Amino acid sequence: MSKRRESPRKRGIKQGIFMMLMTLIIVPLLALVLADTSLGEILIPSSALILFIGGILRIIYAIMFEDKSENFPSVPFFPSNTMSSEFIDQGASHQKSLEFKADTSELITPASVTEDTTKLLELKQQKKD
Secondary structure, three states, X not given: OOOOOOOHHHHHHHHHHHHHHHHHHHXXXXXXXXXXXXXXXXXXXXXXXXXXXXXXXXXXXXXXXXXXXXXXXXXXXXXXXXXXXXXXXXXXXXXXXXXXXOOXXXXXXXXXXXXXXXXXXXXXXXXXX
């Protein structure tokens, strides 16, 4: 019996509506507490804008970018024993395709950086002699 959660889109829309409704509670409370202070002149309108516009932006984000399907398990991650054998087989075949064996006997030792210069100096010495 697995419980299904609501989709991220619905949850985001609900969070946005909740933020907008919190504006109706928080702004009047701030107005009562901070009415006669200079801090209230800044904090009351800014909290109203932040909460209301933040709620609208949360709703827009949920509608535009979040998944609308409702088939999410009640646990945050899939347990490893629920993976299908087909998925596991695909992973194993993909891993095998990445494996390779290098034949190290074919590797050539890189030449020294100064080898060409040394040969040139030897040639100059031979020409002088």
